[in-house]
Amino acid sequence: MKNRVIAFLLIIAALLPVVVAAAPATTLEVVWMAWPKDMVDKLIAGFEKQNPGIKVDVQLVPFTQLFQTLEVRLPTGGTPDVYLVDGPLTPSYAARGFLLPLDQYFTPAELRAWFPSSIDTSRYQGKLYSIPYATSSAGLYFNKAIFKKYGVPFPSEKPGDRLTWEEVAQIARKLTIDENKDGQIDVWGLLIEQIDRPYQLLPLAQSKGAEGISPDGLKTEGYITSKPFVEATEFYWKLFNEWKVSPQGIPDAAKSREYFGNGKAAMMLGAEWNIARLAAFKGLDFGLSPHPYFAGGKAVTPTGSWHVGINAKTTKKDAALTFLRYITGREAAIEWHKLFGHAPARPDVYDAMPQVFNNPMWQILLEEMKKTAVARPVTPGFLEYELMLRETFNSIHYGANPEEELKNAAKRIDRELRKYR
């Protein structure tokens, strides 16, 4: 009998490590952008290897549905534990208590690892709510073969040496071409990569000295209806409707890239990721000129990108923090840049990859990030602001009257911003 008991205990002891190893790991629910799955999986695999006790259930949601998905899920509970936050939406989520304040988990010294402009976007009313995952910049890409073919000199590729918008429009008119005279344009002069997004279009107005919203982030009347804002928007209207150098109805950045990559456009105002992603188009010889500005105005470039935040109601705070630190850390940022080409939000990544960032194109963008970058408006109502301004730009690019549309937009946006007052 005694032997049996000992044997039984021995068996239990032998099985114990198996049982412990099989104990359920903490599983984090993470809502992420639907970037190519194999790329995201690689990044997550790196985390899980370092943290065997934490499994990551990463849920990829396409860009167009990401914000609505979060709007539906965040008010209802503690999942997702961690989610991707569009930088300028930090105040919107923070104001509604969807983000865990992070000040006590990051020392000021640690926060110096990220660009100060990115960390500014992470704050709302003085508190830190999200950690930068990437940043961005933009410039004027041009197709060298098309410029050569039609005898137009290349724009400058030196940092800070930029064309004016008036010059860009002139070149675009020369390079909008119906090659086979069938009444269909074969090469467009200029593409706006994100055709109606405030991210891409606000710098035009800001170059003329306009502001996108009041300093407290709660009023647009008098800002998006100001004279310089309307003038910049009229320029944008002319590109599509008077000079007809830009095609209407390009639905998203991927489609714009396809146009430019396949030689259907001479120039494209586009974001930094194109440096890496345009390389996929075989035979495409392209250059990058700094972001244009309006004659007599100032140079302004867009910036800011994705951040990562923790759900204030998560029950897995420690695991979520471990994941947040990893995914925004140096190692993951290097890996993600290699995979996708986003501009890292950490200066130490630029130092670690001189072979990439000494590229003259990156030098142009780094100069912009340091000197001309202006973050998007800080307002808890950014979701509403972005949607309605985007609809407005979209209507204007199809031919609606800019001044009238902007007036209507201000009225609608200001009504929605009331709830934050």
Added chain:
Amino acid sequence: MDARRVGRARVDAPPGPARVWSESMFRDSRAAFWFILPALVFLCLFKIWPIAVSLGESFMQTSISGRKSFVGLENYAYLLHDDPVFWGSVRVTLLYSLVINPLAVAVSLALALLLNRRKWYVGFFRTLCFLPSAISLSVVAVIWGVMLDPHFGLANSLLRMLGLQPQPFLTSSGQALWCLMAMSLWRSAGYWMMFFLAGLQGIPQEVYEAAEIDGASGLTRTFRITLPLLARTMSFVLVSNTAFNFLTFAPVFILTKGGPMRSTNMLMYESYKSAFVNIDLGRATAISSMLLVVILVISIIELRLTRASFQY
């Protein structure tokens, strides 16, 4: 049901045992109550209650901290008097419904009349017509989006092959809504056709035989017998179609986002944006409440117009 009790010329048949059983059962209202109860519970839980909550919400405004305040008719007054986009959406929704409802009914009825015969090929064509309804609306929208792409799409390739001018389709404020109508028609005609087919096959053969003896031609039989006796099917198809089309959302969300220049910005999409992007439940529910009333009124008119006054 007695096959001889046909049309207005009713023939009184002696009640058979089956009829006695069924009539006595339904005279017993208590039994009826228990049969209806499960459906009623779910109807209240998932339809009536949400409608009531939404109606209540339309008189409220919610601050960002979640505090609700009663604002009376403010949301409605804003929509009707001040909102720069609401009336545009009403116009688009009405135009869409006024065209697509009669068109869908006419096309599906025509298909049903064509395919209501016993020929070897009929099964094949019925399946062909019904197939689009078996595809999810979102998938249909994506496929049509690819087809109608103005630069790389199949539709313009075909037009070019025929020597015609390529069209902007969904990127033109003059064409986008009509493209959505074509898509909706393509997808739903086969579905409503099945209801009409069922209705047609429910019309007793004897009526046609009697008409034939009286010397009625094919066309007369269609207009004097088939269409009047289809009244019940017609009213069902008409009313369901109306509700379905007024609530169109997925194709707008997937294909046009309400554009170009709000030419497809239907009320349901406008309400959705208000609720889930602009976090303005008051405006969203005011729109959907008004939409509900409009659908209700139109449905009642349709039911009145297609009311059947006969039995068979």
